Amino acid sequence: MSWRKLALPAPAGEVVQVKINDLAFVPAEIRVNVGDQVEWVNEDFIDHTATANSGEWDVMVPAGKSGQVQLDHAATITYFCRVHPGMTGTIHVSANR
Numbered sequence: 516m517s518w519r520k521l522a523l524p525a526p527a528g529e530v531v532q533v534k535i536n537d538l539a540f541v542p543a544e545i546r547v548n549v550g551d552q553v554e555w556v557n558e559d560f561i562d563h564t565a566t567a568n569s570g571e572w573d574v575m576v577p578a579g580k581s582g583q584v585q586l587d588h589a590a591t592i593t594y595f596c597r598v599h600p601g602m603t604g605t606i607h608v609s610a611n612r
Contacts, residue, residue: 528585530554531599533604540587540596540604547586549610554583564597565604583591 530552574582589610596602
């Protein structure tokens with residue numbers, strides 16, 4: 516009988532939700548780990564975006580829907596809504612689990 520090693524999939528990151536309500540990201544500041552996903556849930560009746568100030572991602576978040584991005588490196592990322600530039604948020608991404 517021969518034994519084979521089975522490759523196990525890497526553990527999936529967590530999904531961290533940010534609500535969009537009354538033209539604001541709630542909470543406006545979050546902490547996540549590398550590999551986690553941020554999901555914006557738009558509870559407003561108008562469309563929004565979650566756009567990294569660096570330009571590395573731009574997530575469309577239509578009214579009543581959600582959008583996600585997976586974070587693959589440690590950083591502090593500031594973001595905003597392209598439709599409503601006064602809407603801002605910060606994501607602190609840690610390499611440690």
